[in-house]
Amino acid sequence: MRDLFDTPVLPGLKTGEDFVTSAEEAALTAMIDRVDLSPFRFQGWIGKRLTHSFGWHYDFDRGHLGTAEPMPPWLDTIRLRAATFAGVDAEALVQALLIRYDIGAGIGWHRDRPHFEHVIGISLGHPAAMRFRRRAGDRFERTTVPLPPRGIYHLSGEARHDWEHSIAEMAARRWSITFRSLSAKGLRLARAAGGAD
Numbered sequence: 001m002r003d004l005f006d007t008p009v010l011p012g013l014k015t016g017e018d019f020v021t022s023a024e025e026a027a028l029t030a031m032i033d034r035v036d037l038s039p040f041r042f043q044g045w046i047g048k049r050l051t052h053s054f055g056w057h058y059d060f061d062r063g064h065l066g067t068a069e070p071m072p073p074w075l076d077t078i079r080l081r082a083a084t085f086a087g088v089d090a091e092a093l094v095q096a097l098l099i100r101y102d103i104g105a106g107i108g109w110h111r112d113r114p115h116f117e118h119v120i121g122i123s124l125g126h127p128a129a130m131r132f133r134r135r136a137g138d139r140f141e142r143t144t145v146p147l148p149p150r151g152i153y154h155l156s157g158e159a160r161h162d163w164e165h166s167i168a169e170m171a172a173r174r175w176s177i178t179f180r181s182l183s184a185k186g187l188r189l190a191r192a193a194g195g196a197d
């Protein structure tokens with residue numbers, strides 16, 4: 001998204017509308033619902049959103065990056081298109097995270113784990129907004145970016161590393177597909193775990 005002067009709202013944030021068609025959206029959400037989604041777990045706490053990772057899995061309970069089942073073929077085309085949108089190599093997008101937010105589910109303030117670098121998200125279902133905040137002295141700078149259904153966003157640079165983001169509790173069901181590349185740290189740990197190369 002860009003402001004009136006055509007500069008990005010946040011450096012490192014790129015958004016796009018109508019990245020997938022309504023027919024693709026219906027097919028993708030049906031596929032996500034067929035996957036064995038499970039509640040997000042964080043240090044003993046169980047969240048409301050349902051998730052499943054392919055390629056690599058970051059275990060928030062144990063603070064550990066490990067291999068997950070390989071990316072399924074139904075994600076191939078969308079991964080290639082997401083990579084093209086973000087200007088990254090499709091092969092580098094080694095993680096796909098599927099999320100379903102039912103009514104009342106959201107995601108709290110966070111920066112994505114430093115094991116990952118590029119973050120590319122596709123929004124399906126109910127419209128949402130991504131809120132961003134960054135500490136500035138004793139207050140927060142804040143901005144909010146709409147996440148329309150069938151749209152895409154790419155977080156890199158400042159938007160990815162300096163700002164936290166969150167999504168408020170949903171009023172209706174939303175699905176997302178997030179592709180991520182590994183960072184230098186992630187690649188080091190992945191090699192140690194006997195994966196990625």
Ligand SMILES: O=C(O)CCC(=O)C(=O)O
Binds near residue numbers: 097107122165176178
């Ligand atoms: O659902 C989304 O688009 C955002 C998910 C997210 O921020 C995350 O999994 O780190």
Ligand SMILES: [Fe+2]
Binds near residue numbers: 110111112165
């Ligand atoms: Fe995130």
